[in-house]
Amino acid sequence: xxxxxxxxxxxxxxxxxxxxxxxxxxxxxxxxxxxxxxxxxxxxxxxxxxxxxxxxxxxxxxxxxxxxxxxxxxxxxxxxxxxxxxxxxxxxxxxxxxxxxxxxxxxxxxxxxxxxxxxxxxxxxxxxxxxxxxxxxxxxxxxxxxxxxxxxxxxxxxxxxxxxxxxxxxxxxxxxxxxxxxxxxxxxxxxxxxxxxxxxxxxxxxxxxxxxxxxxxxxxxxxxxxxxxxxxxxxxxxxxxxxxxxxxxxxxxxxxxxxxxxxxxxxxxxxxxxxxxxxxxxxxxxxxxxxxxxxxxxxxxxxxxxxxxxxxxxxxxx
Amino acid sequence: xxxxxxxxxxxxxxxxxxxxxxxxxxxxxxxxxxxxxxxxxxxxxxxxxxxxxxxxxxxxxxxxxxxxxxxxxxxxxxxxxxxxxxx
Numbered sequence: 001x002x003x004x005x006x007x008x009x010x011x012x013x014x015x016x017x018x019x020x021x022x023x024x025x026x027x028x029x030x031x032x033x034x035x036x037x038x039x040x041x042x043x044x045x046x047x048x049x050x051x052x053x054x055x056x057x058x059x060x061x062x063x064x065x066x067x068x069x070x071x072x073x074x075x076x077x078x079x080x081x082x083x084x085x086x087x088x089x090x091x092x093x094x095x096x097x098x099x100x101x102x103x104x105x106x107x108x109x110x111x112x113x114x115x116x117x118x119x120x121x122x123x124x125x126x127x128x129x130x131x132x133x134x135x136x137x138x139x140x141x142x143x144x145x146x147x148x149x150x151x152x153x154x155x156x157x158x159x160x161x162x163x164x165x166x167x168x169x170x171x172x173x174x175x176x177x178x179x180x181x182x183x184x185x186x187x188x189x190x191x192x193x194x195x196x197x198x199x200x201x202x203x204x205x206x207x208x209x210x211x212x213x214x215x216x217x218x219x220x221x222x223x224x225x226x227x228x229x230x231x232x233x234x235x236x237x238x239x240x241x242x243x244x245x246x247x248x249x250x251x252x253x254x255x256x257x258x259x260x261x262x263x264x265x266x267x268x269x270x271x272x273x274x275x276x277x278x279x280x281x282x283x284x285x286x287x288x289x290x291x292x293x294x295x296x297x298x299x300x301x302x303x304x305x306x307x308x309x310x311x312x313x314x315x316x317x318x
Numbered sequence: 319x320x321x322x323x324x325x326x327x328x329x330x331x332x333x334x335x336x337x338x339x340x341x342x343x344x345x346x347x348x349x350x351x352x353x354x355x356x357x358x359x360x361x362x363x364x365x366x367x368x369x370x371x372x373x374x375x376x377x378x379x380x381x382x383x384x385x386x387x388x389x390x391x392x393x394x395x396x397x398x399x400x401x402x403x404x405x
């Protein structure tokens with residue numbers, strides 16, 4: 001009897017635990033048939049999967065194994081709309097739909113033989129690997145009725161708002177899932193009276209802050225650019241920056257603020273509101289200082305909300 | 319003179335924008351999803367990519383999956399638009 005293997009797939013964006021619910025039996029050699037022909041590297045990665053229970057997706061060949069497994073998961077698990085993304089991640093020429101239309105080639109595990117014309121005659125049959133797929137933390141929270149599906153979309157938009165300038169190794173999805181994971185495993189408790197959505201948003205903020213603290217500790221030098229950006233900030237706002245403040249943190253904040261302003265570049269009224277919000281001014285104060293009527297203010301807020309949602313829900317990784 | 323650091327401004331702004339998103343009505347959220355060609359009520363909807371399913375990124379040097387075409391990554395039902403087969 002082959003023991004169940006809990007596969008962990010490392011994607012370029014980080015780690016995704018292939019989690020609990022769905023159990024799919026997938027032979028590694030069979031999954032590589034689904035891909036662009038496999039390669040010695042794919043074979044070695046597949047072997048690594050069976051030995052170390054993990055795949056490092058660092059090249060197209062290695063990714064091909066991942067695609068094979070993910071295709072099997074997707075065709076049986078209803079995650080069809082992510083297949084093109086999987087294929088894009090692997091850099092394979094065929095689209096996810098083509099994979100779906102082409103069933104897995106019939107044949108035994110030892111079908112990769114020279115006699116049958118396969119390029120992979122050197123491949124040996126691999127033991128079957130049972131991929132255990134569990135729900136993502138966000139999906140678990142949904143199953144527990146802690147949040148609704150629409151809440152998940154709101155949180156996705158919030159995660160994206162916070163992840164705008166994060167480096168490639170920490171995505172908005174990581175922020176979101178990690179926040180849910182911490183709430184579900186009890187490492188973070190929502191204080192009484194605080195709505196869960198607001199609490200989760202706060203957890204995402206603290207994960208991001210943790211990340212930057214760690215990154216700063218690891219940084220060896222403060223770039224000159226940081227000081228220049230802070231000087232520019234002082235010049236534009238006329239307000240001095242606290243000299244004790246961390247220069248890098250300041251630079252990061254300036255960049256993020258610029259990013260948000262850029263988002264509303266085509267909407268002057270939205271920019272006025274943004275400036276007011278950054279100074280924690282009340283709606284009345286913002287209206288007064290910008291000469292905006294209450295109706296204009298409300299309709300601008302609606303436009304802003306819509307734009308934020310649009311940015312948060314769009315396709316794409318960033 | 320009152321000292322306001324960029325960090326403080328950013329925190330205040332993010333908190334305000336967060337509130338905007340939290341306060342968005344279901345109709346607003348679903349309306350935006352529909353504008354993007356997504357149908358969150360559909361099983362496997364692209365709206366939940368990275369939420370209910372992992373986010374997989376394009377390799378360096380290749381265009382992102384989302385950048386290929388507006389409909390890239392949408393499920394078949396979502397690509398076919400309203401009236402397309404849902405599940």
